[in-house]
Amino acid sequence: MNSGTRIPVVFLWHMHQPDYRDCVTGEYYFPWTYLHALKDYVDMAAHLEAHPGCKAVFNFVPILIEQLADYASQLKHYLERGDAIKDPLLALLTSAERPAPGSERFADLLAKCTRANRERIIERFCPYRQLVNMLDTWQQDDALPCYFNQQYLTDMAVWYHLGWLGETVRRSDKRVTKLQEQGTGFTPEHCTQLLEIIHELMADLLPRYRRLAESGQAEIITSPYAHPILPLLQDFASTREAMPDALLPAASHYPGGQGRAIWHLEKGLAVFKDHFGFRPKGCWASEGSLSDSTLALLSEVGFKWSATGDSVMYNSLKLPANEQAAQRIEQQPDKRHSVFSVADKATGVFFRDDGLSDKIGFEYANWHADDAVGDFLHHLENIAKSASNPEDCVISIIMDGENAWEYYPENAYYFLDALYARLEDHPRLYTTTYSEWLETTPKSVALNSLCAGSWVYGTFSTWIADSEKNKAWDILCQAKLDYDSAVEAGLAGDSRRLADLQLALCEGSDWFWWFGDYNPSDSVRDFDYLFRQHVTNLYNIIGKKPPEKLATPISKGSGSPANGGVMRQGHL
Template identity: 30%
Template sequence: MNLLWHMHQPFYYYKSKIYLPWVFLHAIKDYYDMANIASKYNVKVSFNLTPSLLLQLDEIDENKDYFLSLLLKKNLENNEKEYVLNIIKSVYVETMVKPYKKFYFLFNKNNLTQKDFNDLEVFYLLSWCGEELKKRRFIQNYLNKESFTYEEKEELIFYLLEFVKGIIPFYKILQDIGKIQITTSPFSHPILPLLFNMENAKKANPKVVLPKIYFPLKDDAFMHIKKAKEIYKKFFGFYPKAFWPAEGGISEEVIDAFRDEGINITFSGDDVLKKVESDIYSPYEYNGVKLFFRDRYLSDLIGFNYKYFEVDDAVNHFKREIDNRPGNITVILDGENAWEYYKNPYQFLHKFYEMLESKNTKFFDEVESVKKLNKIIPGSWINGDFNTWVGDEEKNRAWEMLFLSKKEITDDENYLYVEGSDWFWWYGRGHESVQNEIYDEIFRNYLMDVFKKHKKKIPAFLVIKNFHKKTYFVPQKFILTPRIDGKTNFFEWVGAGEIKENFGALAGNIPKIYYAIDEKNLYLRIDDSKYEFREFKNVKGEIVEAVGERREFLRFTLKGENFEMILPSEIIKLELNEIYKNWFV
């Protein structure tokens, strides 16, 4: 079995500062702990550290990180206070806020005093502290208090900054002694197949709508590879041999480019392999490059599903799954974002590695038996296509901004920053964040700075915002009949429609509604809901009692804080057999 944790943050540089705090926050919670926990077990684990993450980790200080600079400012302007609250309010409440009684009180309090605001900021930082930090007496002293002076906040921030400075050297030590291996990605995490040829999106999915203007950016694609190699060497002393291509995006041009640059191992998702081969439990070789394809089901269990499980149940379930699979299993997933939603993330990781000690884990360069791959159809680890980054109005407009800018001014390093996958991820349909407007501003400012640097007039198309607040409605993708049994399962709801209101600073704390329709029923699921549904009215206006059991018109179950419900056609009086034909994409 091969295991790779992918660690990535986009370039948040804006006006000479790191404008969003996620590099720092994940550093004190995830980046050190993930390597530290893995190092305690006899398990071979790989970590992918992107250049954009490495450079920002290396540069963070109280002046460079905009969020920290505001926390250190004694009197904030209204817009600065709003920015800080926007960041704090985006945290996941159940696991990051509620465990701290005073934090939860302040989080929900209106009209905060200056002292309240100071305490809120400190508790926010403490909530992000990971396993290692919480073991330290310095942090424990803070956790035992309910109120803090400005000087204590200041001391905490500088303590955490010192902690962050040791993370990259720690990874280097672990790699040098053979405990882990470190891979990397192209410079700003671009979708390389789209840079080589935007038509690759069509090859992956013929129905996708391409931008109105595009042309090959082959030189930029090679620059991303070359810069990544140099950054890796700066931190770890030698050139990398393995690249995780951003979002698992590969094509034949990408593989050939890797080979030409001395990269002999790369990765993608099993949805890409399944277009040409059926055996995902074998590494492959294409034009001199070894390819590993992640088991999407197993990887997503950790990333999305096990947060609902008790720790022992999750680990035992994963063990059964890998025991029943033949050949070489490849598990690759995000190594930083899932843990905010686990109730006991570190307990899970310790038991997970303890279980893996009895398995035959390997580094990727130790796997020898490979099959020949004669063809690659372009794709990514998300559904085997590139629809997450191109195809709708906002995503395509962002690409058009880039291409129109490059037609005016050909060469500028800023283009490399806006070619990163993250900007297109947040634009348009599919994903939302309370910081979407900020992402749009940073993206456009990178391009505007090109024109400023070359003393040319900024085009009007860069001044107009490319982000619109909206209610997200994601149509259902295919006929779906989830089981309503109180055991919310990620995979039962894959392809379901979604309804999610963007509530500004409160987004992320308002429940997302999933729906599914088949020929007979409408199914609803509400995640993280604190509401207790005790009565419903039927079509005659009569109250129907329905608490956790089936009734004449309605059945629903409660599982923890998630809610699932089935509405048969009688109660909603809808011709579902007609609706379900038209509500899918």
């Protein structure tokens, strides 16, 4: 590599939570959206702000954007006029009426206040650890009487939210320090103060990222509205491009899937522009799921670039149509760190360095931060040294921007700070965004076709080709046919609008992600329930009786995957 040439590195942090709301009542089933906002989205913005010489790309899924705005609005209206908050856990910090001590609902709320990383969050804070240990002791001995009262629930709720606060907030907000020093015996005034802190963070979250984008330090992009796997909506058979023997659902295809794919893209763009004020140039197709037909659709909509895992690249290079590109990359392996063009598609494709991205997601959490960053930079430097045409080289680090950090000490505070700090002044590397780098008009590597797949293993096996996943697809296909018949019969107005949104939630990728025995039973139970509830709601909205099978769980789960199954590595 020329000594004067610096090689660009792009970090694409993917921010995503499915819609946990009941589409009709607005009630939240689970709290993960606002908890990850407080802990991860806040910290990720703060780390970049602390290093103005660095840049990054952030992907916000539209249904996540809507939920973040909804939480900010609910908190504002509670603090200003006492309106009810429609999230049971967050409502524990308000004056809302609670279930009676000893009741099943009371016990359920206590249990939910322990759903945090035991080592990194609960064990870190002595009062929180003691509160949880008391609950553990009672749960392990049925003969013990239960003396837990409302004060105990209040203390648990306060510590649960303190534990989920971002590390940058914990280190800078004196109000948080005082609450932690209080320990136990929290009063309504303490709860209100904590709610005020949460409201400040939530209300400024999207504007904060918008400011980063306006300053040029961040590129903000989007995904299809409810995070569906677009290639599967368009064609189940695309699964077999990477998995020739894959077992597919009984339904031959998803009814009207092409139209639904277009709907998700157009709706997603509308939501994004409404909140950020501009049209994004890039699209992270849900789970990096791409195919020739999906890439054509992204091009038609006007996206300049997209991205996926490098397993998709390797699978594509095996295709006879891509023999020339395969030979080129065999001769110059560094060319895999480039932008790729696919046939006549206007949307360029970047392929994630799966190995390096997964080191951050699955390996470095147990390293000393300085050692982890040093090892990571060493790998980046080796790639940079091998660049035969530095002006066409870009190293892509793409990963979940939230779930990994709870496995790091102090929410990866030291790792992220050291990573940005060392890249900020690195003599051979610099951070940029994809759209900014594309302005340098680099030469692309030409492919004639793309082998359909995702950033997980380069296949769609996480969402289809399993008996339980396929069963869910068949349920959804029938629901879509019933929705279509309701539309043909005259469903219109608010009912049609609500049905469209509810159908979109049913089409999201997350439910299919969690079906399967290899996932943990607690998570499978939650997402299985939510999928069936969303489909049930759809039937209720269109005025049809929900099928009886929706009352029966689809999957139970019994596995113990890495990081609880919330993330998966790029390669098997």
